[in-house]
Amino acid sequence: MSLSVLDPAPNEATARSPKPLTEGRQSVGILIALWGFVVLPFAALLIAVPVAWGWGLTWLDVVLGLAFYVVGGLGIGTGFHRYLTHGSFKANRGLRIALTIAGSTAIEGNPTQWVADHRRHHAFSDREGDPHSPWRFGESFGGLVKGLFYAHVGWLFFRELANRERFAPDLMADKDIRRVDKLFPVIVILSATLPSIIAGLVTWSWQGALSAFFWAGLVRIGLLHHVTWSINSICHVYGERPFETREGDRASNFWPLAILSFGESWHNLHHADPTCARHGVDKGQIDINARLIWIFEKLGWATDVRWPKTDRIDAKRVAAGTMNG
Numbered sequence: 001m002s003l004s005v006l007d008p009a010p011n012e013a014t015a016r017s018p019k020p021l022t023e024g025r026q027s028v029g030i031l032i033a034l035w036g037f038v039v040l041p042f043a044a045l046l047i048a049v050p051v052a053w054g055w056g057l058t059w060l061d062v063v064l065g066l067a068f069y070v071v072g073g074l075g076i077g078t079g080f081h082r083y084l085t086h087g088s089f090k091a092n093r094g095l096r097i098a099l100t101i102a103g104s105t106a107i108e109g110n111p112t113q114w115v116a117d118h119r120r121h122h123a124f125s126d127r128e129g130d131p132h133s134p135w136r137f138g139e140s141f142g143g144l145v146k147g148l149f150y151a152h153v154g155w156l157f158f159r160e161l162a163n164r165e166r167f168a169p170d171l172m173a174d175k176d177i178r179r180v181d182k183l184f185p186v187i188v189i190l191s192a193t194l195p196s197i198i199a200g201l202v203t204w205s206w207q208g209a210l211s212a213f214f215w216a217g218l219v220r221i222g223l224l225h226h227v228t229w230s231i232n233s234i235c236h237v238y239g240e241r242p243f244e245t246r247e248g249d250r251a252s253n254f255w256p257l258a259i260l261s262f263g264e265s266w267h268n269l270h271h272a273d274p275t276c277a278r279h280g281v282d283k284g285q286i287d288i289n290a291r292l293i294w295i296f297e298k299l300g301w302a303t304d305v306r307w308p309k310t311d312r313i314d315a316k317r318v319a320a321g322t323m324n325g
């Protein structure tokens with residue numbers, strides 16, 4: 001599979017006009033910068049694992065880290081994103097509360113603020129008003145590097161909070177969600193410290209507690225942050241764009257992050273059809289969040305799931321022959 005390089009966003013007008021949608025490949029410099037953004041942090045982590053194995057990293061750390069990663073990651077993808085933000089399905093009260101708490105353990109902000117920011121992102125994708133577009137500083141090499149950094153993490157430091165009354169009045173009106181919002185600082189502390197408390201009790205040692213605090217606490221939180229942030233940065237610059245999105249919206253499918261993001265990196269389809277419960281709609285596109293929603297539906301906890309409809313999806317495909325390969 002080739003990682004196609006992006007061109008200005010196709011939209012209905014240009015897709016039907018005779019002008020081609022693409023005009024050559026992106027420069028090597030930009031490709032190097034992009035790969036550096038994805039690969040370097042993960043490579044550093046992969047190198048650290050064997051170095052620390054046996055004295056500073058144990059199976060217990062791995063199991064705890066994985067468990068908390070999965071809860072937080074699915075809480076963000078299924079809970080905050082597909083359920084709370086986009087209403088891809090209806091959940092019973094227990095599931096709604098559980099998903100909202102699970103997403104909070106990812107430490108990406110309280111649920112209502114997360115949703116408000118993300119709805120604002122969809123309202124203004126890659127245009128003025130988007131809280132985190134990598135195209136904010138233009139399309140030059142320097143502008144894009146700056147923009148990628150801004151979309152990835154910089155916006156959090158210079159952030160103007162999206163107006164919750166405007167973008168998330170439904171959540172503000174919900175007593176259960178308001179309660180989780182209030183408890184958010186407590187959930188943050190528990191998410192950061194529980195792995196080390198568990199490991200300390202299991203191993204009955206400070207060394208065990210410390211090592212779990214590092215791997216299952218700090219590294220797990222940092223990794224999940226980078227994966228989520230990569231959806232905002234990488235997935236608006238790099239990857240394939242088989243579906244038509246609104247003018248200027250450059251959301252793309254970036255397959256290398258599909259598993260770590262539990263299916264959130266099929267971001268082009270998501271922007272083309274935001275309420276769809278499955279983002280990886282094509283063959284072979286692993287989407288673990290969609291599988292989880294499917295399980296909730298089977299259990300009777302989730303109803304009215306907006307599964308992809310073939311004709312609706314096909315109507316959004318970029319016309320054959322105009323797609324960037």
Ligand SMILES: [Zn+2]
Pocket residue numbers: 121125231232236251267271
């Ligand atoms: Zn997006």
Ligand SMILES: [Zn+2]
Pocket residue numbers: 081085086118122270274
């Ligand atoms: Zn979204």
